Structures are given as structure tokens and as C-alpha cells.
Amino acid sequence: MIKTSLKNISKITNGLFVHKICTTIEKIEIDSRKITSKCLFVAIIGKKLNGHNFFQEAINKGCVALLVQYKLPIIFPQIIVKNTTTALGQIAHWNRIQTNPLVIAITGSLGKTSVKEMTASIFSQYNKTLYTKHNFNNFIGVPLTLLRLKKSHRFAIIEIGGNSPGEISYLSKIVQPYIVLINNIYPVHLEGFHSLLGIAKAKQEIFSGLSQKGIVIINADSNNLKLWKKSIRNIKCYFFSIKKNNIFATHIKIYPNHSSFIAHTPFFKKILINLPIPGYHNVYNALASIAIATAAHVPVNKIIKGLSIINTPSKRLEFIQLNKYITIIDDSYNSSNNSILSAIQVLERMDGYKILILGDIKELGRNTISYHLNVRNMICHAKINKIYSVGYYSKLITDNLIQGKHFNHPFIMLPYLQKKIHHIKKNTFILFKSSRNHQLDTVINLLLKR
Template identity: 30%
Template sequence: MNIPELYKIFQQNPKICTDSRKAEPNSIFFALKGENFDGNQFATDALKKCSYAVVDDPEVATSDRYILVQNALTTLQNLAKAHREKFSMPVIAVTGTNGKTTTKELISKVLGQAYKVFSTKGNFNNHIGVPLSVLELTSEYDIAVIEMGANKPGDIRELCEIAQPTHGIITNVGKAHLEGFGTFEKIMETKGELYDYLYVNDGTAFVNYDNEFLEDMNPPRKTIHYGISRFTHCQGKLIADSPFVSFRWISTGEMVFDETELDWSDKNRYVEMNLVGSYNFENGLAATCVGNFFDVADKKIKNALESYKPDNYRSQYLKTDHNVLIVDAYNANPTSMKLAIEDFVKFDAKSKILVLGDMLELGKVSSREHDVLIHFIDDLNTFEDVYYVGDEFYNLQNDTTKNWFKDLKDLTAELKKNKLRNKTILLKGSRGMQMERLIPEL
């Protein structure tokens, strides 16, 4: 079946399902494959509730309710492309090594003050999540904000072809997913695929003027700058970052060269967020810049940023019965680890403890990057104690701390035995480490 024919079926059954357990009436099941599963095996179960099943195994297609295609994933992506082309709304793509989900959430919150906004749910940001997100677009939305993640070169280019962004933002570039990329230069090249797409398609990029890497990545002709520099369209000043980030901002419209022309006194341009870590200043300012570009009123930008409360273990400030926790355990890589630790050094608190889990998906450089981080922490000589957990850290243990643990089970047992009390604790590690499981012991 070709895409135009499938699109007609989609219009009558506008819900997409990839999990047979979540199938529902008037939906289409796509039999996707993974390393440990084959969706074709579940198509019959899905059809007990849904209308059609798109499969790529001829032996499964035993009736006209099975739609046989060459590749179910490619068909899903091509269907999403066809659907995207039905809309002329602005689509803002958000990518970057760190902060893309938080920035996506903040942008959506800000734009939501003036528009009906579609936003990627959670971190549905890969080759499956993006087409699923695009297929949820309807004419009721004014703007879409689509998060894009990448594990290897070419990923962002592929996602841009599906979502066809009119605007875009790269939050930053750093060391992450090196297992798939190989080098930092490849990461820059891959993230820069968003700029390449916008350049060719006359799109607009929002660029952090203070980030030297982003300017080197050849932004498109239409560029709106933000940052602390006065040579920006949206300029900010960090006021505080402990415990929460607050900042002031101004909109110059055009780049201003005379400092006396700038008025920082407007109370509606002072923001107190519920996010910890100075790196969230950049995320907040990015959302401010986008909101300003789309003519969201200053007061509404302020209200949106101040009402946003993080969840999912991203930059969360938690008070337990015994300690203060900074939980940044959704993900970790060498760049985000260093930024979080540097911020924690400046955090206004006594008895500061680090509890760090392995950084995953670093490939051949994993041991080296963990060793660099350990020495960085040793040289700081700032914290009351440091707890390391995971194979990578455990294999590099030295005598600067006695707290080296192979897994969470061992660390949990230690925390039950020797409890931490009246401490301020940074809890950070890669998603696969599930560092939030330690919270009940802290």
C-alpha cells in the first residue's frame, strides 16, 4: 500500500499505536521491531481492539485489516512526513547535548500563554518518537515544539525531514553518546544538521551568542541571538542560582551598542524559576527569547517561567525528612556532570555530598572520561564526601573516598547502615543507573 492510500485510512483512524497492549478503537497498530521484539508477533492481539495493523511480515497478513508494507518503521516515518505537509504552522525543533527537554518544556510553557501549543511528550525525541509526535498534530494547534535527540551521525537530518521545522534551537553541544558518535566533532556535525536544514529551507534559528561552538556551526541566515552579551536580541543577567535560578532580561529588537539605552528595571522582566543550576539560566533565557520573538507579552513570559516546576528528576530541589537533595538524575554525560558539580561547589550550603552514578553510552572513551571526572572532583577538594556507584567508577577507585560501589544494591545497603543526615546532596547519573531509587534512603 502506498502512503496516499494509507493516509486516507489514517484520516479515518487518526490514532497510532505501537504497543498492542495499548491498542484502542479507531487506531492503527504499527508492528515495529527492536533488538528483543518483533511487533509482527503482536499484530493479531492488537487487531482485537484497533482498526488496522501495519505489518512487514507476509505470513502475518491474513486479512484486509493487515496492511502489508516493506518496512513498518519507514512507513510510519513517511506517513508522518505526509501528515506534516498538511500544516503551515510554525514548528520549532529543539536539540542539543544537554537541556533540550527542559528547554522544550519551558518554550512550550511560554508559548502556551498566547497560543495553542503542541509539544513533544516526555522525551519522544528519536526516530520513532518524532514521527509519533508529528502524527498527533491537528488543526487546533497554532505552534508545535518538537524535541530531537541523536545517537549517531545523520539522526537530526532524518528527524528534520520528518518534522520539517521552520525554527530551531541547539541548546549546546557536549560529550554524550560517544559510543555512537565516536568524536566530539561528529556530535557538532550531527547537531548542526538542524542548522543545515533551516539554512536550505529559509528557517530561523535561535542561537546562544555566548556559545562559541554554536557560532562555528554555521547558523542559517535568519538568526535571533540570546545571551549575556549586549550584542543580542534578547539579553539576560543571571541574578542568583542558589537554591533557584533568577534572572533579568531585556529585548533589544535589534543589536544595541550603547549600554545606556538598556533598561533593566522592568519588574515583568525579572524571573524567579523553580530550577536549580546556573545552566538553567541559559534554558530559561532561550525560552524567553522564543516567546519574545513570537510576541508573547513580558508578563506572560514571566508567569510561564515562574510557574514551571520540574519533574522526572531533572534539576529538582527536594527536601526530605533528613536532607536537602538536588536530584538531576534523568541523564548524565561528561559535560553535564562537570556543569552540575561546578554549580554545586557554589551552592550555599554546608556539609555537601556528591552521589554519582556511571555515565553510560560513552564507548571507548568511557573509562577515560570517568577517570577525568574523578580527578576533577579530587582537585576541587570541596565536598564532605563523595559516593560513586557503577562498574566504571568502581574500576577506577582510589583512596580519596572509601565509598565505591558496584551497583545500587550495594550503595543502598550502605546508606541503610550508615545514614546520611543534615546534608545537602547532589544526586546525578545516567538514566540507566536509576539514581532516583536512592531517594528513600536519603
């Protein structure tokens, strides 16, 4: 972040500065274990932990001041604010304005992280680029990402998520992007939004922070174009699609471990794109990143190279060789009907014996049963040898399927799977598909340790 004074921090946050000292800070930290010199400790009150309980550790580690919601009973520099989470966002917004990069904000139901990684790979070929790390896409993670900005950064690629109405609007105003992307709309986080229309309205909140003369990029194959077009009538917009549009793809070829297509854009006409990852859905993700790069006038050679060397985000169709016969495909980061369909399509293209392991789909609310039954219908027609379900609702997927078997818990399945793997002596692919909190990633780790 930009070096600034504690006095300025109190002004930015409209805070009360007590036990004043005249000094500057060069870093902000919310984790007392990571405190270094010239650091301001922000005491966040979360669902599980209260940062105010760790002020002494922060002081011992060398922080110069505390940003708190109530005065602590110590003689030490403190800036007291109404809400430390809000104050964190205010400081992050200030840092974003001071550094002034070209900011890109990415949202959508599926593929946000993949698009972010692809876009970051492209822009990093062109100039110094900061981008969201891990899943820092919420009201804590986005400000922390913006606080990493320095004047040397030319671009910032920020992933924005939301579980309820208003979150994306709040974050968009902090980020103040020049280019925004809505990648797609699918039934994810239905508990917070109740319907696909609710999700679509929430995603369009990303327009609320769009800077003047900003650019909007939208998936033209979405069912919500009419809704969004009303909000962007006077805004420059690019649409991407697998059908003819501003940015579109032809000659799509999907292989077991990579894919290729020809991208058509308003400026570059035809570009041969080679992706080191499989999946039809990744063609869409690549088109989104190409649209962003096109809007930012990134040279075509940077686009081609950036997409050719992208790294697969962890636990998103990550290929892991277990032994000479078995390949694990780890897609255990998140789950929805559409991402399950994408995973099935990838698995079907593998040349060998195919096993699919599914966990419950989370946050579907009142649609939970119907969506699990929809997955069952998809699987009935899939060319997959064995299907194991794990959890509670996932039993609906494999119940009475000849090739199916259900387990109530991942660790009940583990010994069964270990025994089966021990006897496999032919080319086999095992795809794990679930939400993060279903512990299938732990099962994978235990299999790899054997």
C-alpha cells in the same frame, strides 16, 4: 491526528493495500495494548520486540487495519510497506503539514528537555501548544508526537535527539520546523559520534528540514560557531549568551532552590526573569527559550509568567524531602562532565552537610578513562563533605580521596546509605548524579519507601 482514509494512508506510505475496506482512521498506535476504535496498528520491528507478533491482540482490541512489513496470514485489512518505521514518519509528516502549526525543533547535547519544558510553559500561556512528552525525541518518539497534532494547535515544540550521524537530519525533514535551536555541544554519545566535531556536525543536521524563511537560534558561547555559520549564511539567526549578544543575561543570581536574572532582547530590552529552579546552567536554558519566544514574537508578559511556573523535569535536579533533616536532589536522568559540573555547583550552594553520589558516565567510547579523571579533578576542588562512586569507571573518581568511597553496585551501597541516613541529625543534602541505566533512581525510590 487528522481523520483520514486507509486509502490515503496507503498512498502516503506507497503501500500495498490488501483486503481493502472503505473506512477512516482517527488515531495511530504502535502499542497493541493501547488500541481503541478507529485506530490503525503499526507493527514496528524493534531491537527486542516485533510488532507483527501482536497483530491478534490489536485486532481483538478493535483496530480497523494493520500497517505491516509483510503480509500476515489473515483476512483483515493490511497496508504492506517496505519499512513500518519509515512509514510511521511519513504519516507523521503528512499530519504535520495538514495541521500546519508553527513548529519549533530543539536539539543539543545537554538541556534539550529543560529548554523544551521552559519553551512549552511560555507558549502555553500564549496559545494552544503541543510539545514532546517524556524522552520521545528519536525516530519513533518524534513521529508519535507529530501524530498528536490537531488543527487546533497553534504551536508544536519538538525535541530532537540522535545517537549517530543522519538521525537528526531524518527527523528534521519529518518535523519541517520554522524555528530551530542548537542549545550546546558537549561530549555526550561519543560512542556514536567519536569526537566533539562529530557531535557538532550531527547537531547542525537540524538545519536540513528548516522551512523557507525559517529562523536559527544558537548558543553563542559554543566552540562550533564557525562550522554552523557556514551552513546558515543566508538564514535569519539569533544568538544567545551570558555575554552581550542578541539575547543575553545580566545580574544573574543563583540561590539554593531558585534563580533570577535580567534578560536583554532586541525587542523587549530588559526583562526580570525569576526561575523556580536553581543552577547557572538553567539560566542558559532559559535564555534559549527566551530567544525562541522572541523569534516567534511571543508577548513579554507570557515569557515572564511561563518561566516563573515551569515544572522541573523528573530526575533533573529534582528536590525531594526525605525527612526533616535530609533533602535528596535527584539528577539521575543522564550524566556528562558538564552536567556533573552544573550539579556540583548547585550542591555547593546548599547550606548544610553535602553528599555527592556519582555513577559511571556512559557512551564515552575511547575517552571513558580521561573523562572520569577530569571529573575527579573537578571534585578535588569542590566544597563537598562526602563523595560516593558507584559502578566500574567511577572508581577512578573517588580512588584515594579522603572524602571518597566506592561501591561496585548500587545495591551494595544501599544498606550502607540507609544506615548512614538513620544517624543523620543535621541539615543534609544528598545529590544523586548518573545515567538512567545505572539504577540510582531505584536506590532513591527504595530510600523513600523506608
